[in-house]
Amino acid sequence: MSAENDAIAFYHRYAGKAMPGQPGDSCHLLAWHSLDVAAVGWHLLAPERPLTQQLALRLGIETEPLRRLLVFLLGLHDLGKFSRAFQEVLKLTLEGMAKPLGKPYLERHDRLGVLLWDAWWRQWRREGVLHWPPDDQTPARKLLEPMASLMAPFFGHHGRPVVTGRLNVEAFYGSDAQVDDVTAARDFIADWAKVVEPHWPVELLLDEEWLDVFRTLSWTIAGWATLSDWLGSHREYFPYCERAMSLSEYWSRALGQAESVLQATGFAASPDPVPYESLAQWFSADITPTPLQQKAEAISLEAGPQLFILEDVTGAGKTEAACILAQRLLAAGHGEGLYFALPTMATSNAMYARLGDLHYRFYSAESRPSFVLAHGARQLNEDFERAVMAAQPGDNDYAAIDASASTQCSRWLADSNKKALLADVGVGTIDQALMGLLPFRHQSLRLLGLARKVLIVDEVHAFDHYMQTLLHQLLAHHARQGGCAILLTATLPFAMRQALVNAWQQGLGYESAALSSTDYPLLTHSGQGAHRETPLATRPEVMRRVEIGWLTQEEDAIAEVSRGIEAGDCIVWVRNTVDDAIRAWQAIRDIHSDPERCLLFHARFAMVDRRRIESDVIERFGKTSTPSIRRGQVLITTQVFQESLDCDADRMISDIAPIDLLIQRAGRLQRHQRGERQPPRLLVLAPEWEESPKADWLSRAHRGTQAVYQDTSLIWLTQRVLRELGAIEMPDAARELIERVYACSIDEIPEALEQARLERSGMNKMVGSMATHNTLDLQDGYRLNEDFDQWQEERDVGTRLSDESSVNVVLLKRQDDSLVLWADGEHHADMLSQCRLRESQVRKLAELPERDAESWEALQERYKALRFTRPWLPEEDDDCRYDSQWGVELARPEQKR
DSSP states (O other): OOHHHHHHHHHHHSEEEEOTTOTTSOEEEHHHHHHHHHHHHHHHTOTTSHHHHHHHHHHTOOHHHHHHHHHHHHTTTTGGGGSHHHHHHHTOOOTTOOOOOOSOOOSOHHHHHHHHHHHHHHHHHHHTTTOOOTTOOOOHHHHHHHHHHHHHHHHTTTSSOOOOTTOOGGGTOOBOSSOBHHHHHHHHHHHHHHHHOOOOOHHHHTOHHHHHHHHHHHHHHHHHHHHHHHHHTOTTTSOOOOOOOOHHHHHHHHHHHHHHHHHHHTOSSOOOBOOOOOHHHHHSSOOOOOHHHHHHHHSOOOSSOOEEEEEOOTTSOHHHHHHHHHHHHHHTTSOSEEEEEESSHHHHHHHHHHHTTGGGGGBOTTOOOOEEEESTTGGGOHHHHHHHHSOOSOOTTOOHHHHHHHHHHHHHHTTOHHHHTTSSEEEEEHHHHHGGGTTOTTHHHHHHHHHTEEEEEOOGGGOOHHHHHHHHHHHHHHHHTTOEEEEEESSOOHHHHHHHHHHHHHHHTOOOOOOOOOOSSEEEEEOSSOEEEEEOOOOGGGOEEEEEEEEOSHHHHHHHHHHHHHTTOOEEEEOSSHHHHHHHHHHHHHHOSSGGGEEEEOSOSOHHHHHHHHHHHHHHHBTTOOHHHHTTOEEEEOHHHHHHOOBOBSEEEEEOOOHHHHHHHHTTBSOSOOSSOOOOEEEEEOOOOOSSOOTTTTTTTOHHHHHHOOOHHHHHHHHHHHHHHOEEEETTTHHHHHHHHHSOOGGGSOHHHHHHHHHHHHHHHHHHHHHHHHSOOGGGOSOOOSSSOTTOTTOOOOSOOOSSOEEEEEEEEEETTEEEETTTTSTTHHHHTEEEEEHHHHTTSOOOOGGGHHHHHHHHHHSGGGGGSEEEOGGGOSSOEEETTTEEESSOOSSOO
16 A cells, blocks of 8 residues: 555544534545645635735745645644544544544644644654755754744634643644554645645745744735635535545545635635726716816826825715725736725715725626625615625626626625625725734634725724724734725824824834825825825815804703704704703703604614614705705704714704814705705804813813713813804814814913823823734734733723723513513514613613523524623613613603603
């Protein structure tokens, strides 16, 4: 019997999968699964693929030798399954199986793989098993660290790096006369090396600078290995096979099967981008580009990674300008796909609907780009549900077979947010991208998805200091990976723009590039060690002046709303807290001649009601709302209004807030053309103005606002600049408005408010350090720090930071003797029955009675996501209540509803 046949006999005894009860097709040989995965990886690293070329360029290795090395290592990803301890857990009884070790299997096979490799690779190198260059005499000790870095992405294919810790190789790899675990693994490696003939770049492995580059890229390589493992485990395309054959014979079979799974899931080839021509190419109409869009069409692209920051007023066409740049970058070979990252789920939904089938225009008619929505509640988006369950958005250039193939691909990608960033075109929250920086399992898949993407981040001004710090690290990594990014904003402080450019330059390995322009609107273009700042013109149609008026009492605001109702206007009042909004809504309903025309919208609704109310708001205040619908409408709302909805009001009142938020709110005042209206005027409810305020200046009259915006100096500076200028004038006063609030010196702040400013500065430093502490050190490579294990699953690490943690609360109701969901009978009732509250608020809710424990467990078993929620029976809570009109109320109101 040949050596290869001997090895096959060993493989037969070490099956990697078992399917009891299916005679004749009961198992899939370990060797075959390893080759299935490697075959997928082989196709994904075809020399003509941009990812392969990018890796080869950065690593200084030709594409074909690089492919053979990485695919060889990928074939070893399940080496730990050669342990008899692993076979014991599967209860395999194949004929010829070695006698069990008699010890329980307490370790994952990925750790066992590291254990086996670390113990034996040096001997295998000497014996020629690894096809190591025979003339290389490098001492093994010099290769220890390079080989550890090289192998880490492959043994960590289950979504996180692994180490052996204190494991002992003898405890898991036994030996007897019949079969030797280590011998089986050795023979497999020897025969596998004959199939793909790995290229070992010995000189590069000894180069510390090269290792630094590899470590940076190892996250992408780990993502590629994980994706290959997922696709290579697809039983529909890799059916179970226990027939013994040579590795070379099975390799040919696996390569064909791998082609099929890649075709089905959309990874067979990247879509083919086409050059940008004009907006008419997209919209089939003669459209005049805005000044920003004209600059996006004309600006010279650089070689290599580059960053664009687009600052312009609402209505300047920033989204379309970003798309123009993105298509030009794709056509120039700077990426294969796009990811639009937005601050909220609502803005993500709006962008998903806005893009429609526009993404098809970026690629050739033969391409079938996948298009996926990525956020935690995307199942509730009806457009997305239709897209993945039926045909993709229609296009006359696509045949039915193309649409169905595109749908199949999108459906596979939509199965998990972990996969969503792998789509050719993705829209979702910024959180989905930032999770690639944090120790979440399978974060490398997210980084793989971003590696060849043009990253477009909208509303970058909306991120707090914690998220800004994460964004800086994401931009630096994206630059190191060779990507491009486009950032969109209406109101960005100069210091924030400088920090974003600094992060990009740091990722490229250059010194910070000092910015200087104070023009607005502005396009900033940052490349390899250089930057350009280009002032832009503004269309007359989007130049706005919103007069500012002042109110000091809630009663004054209610009177203004009443006058607006009598005039037949539609009015929006943006409050800073939910409790203030509920109180104002109740007061307005009491005076409204038609209370049904008074809406309340905030974040403390169950999703079933929030979705309904959002639809109502858009119908009454949206772009297509009619005069008869709008007449006398009143919306009492919170920050959720400014963050998500494309609506406009005839009149607007706002609680005082930092200047950038007031500018954003004012952007929804008379946003759309509706004939003759009074000039726009924003009424701001604020404390009486004081040149020398006391420390409690804000809290005396606006306790809720003080709780939300604890840095009272921002509120005082906002009030000061608006009182002096008398209006929000865009774009002419944009820089002055922003910089006089966010860039003023401490000398300009009243002494009583200095402490608040200092506390905010200290808090920013603390949360910045916390963000850095929470993120993975991507430059250190895909590896585990045994001294500080960031990957502990009990760690509460998130993409956002708040003063208080939030909890998902699921609303329940009683039906006969059991519990049902609040939205029982609805599609996705488990998600629609939830709302999110702060921990301190959740503590006020009544606990679920003990008698309902069994019924609650049954619901959790049926809806797995409920295991991470807090149950609440509002109808049996004496202190708190829920109503579809006002949401969660944590204390009974004194006045009658």
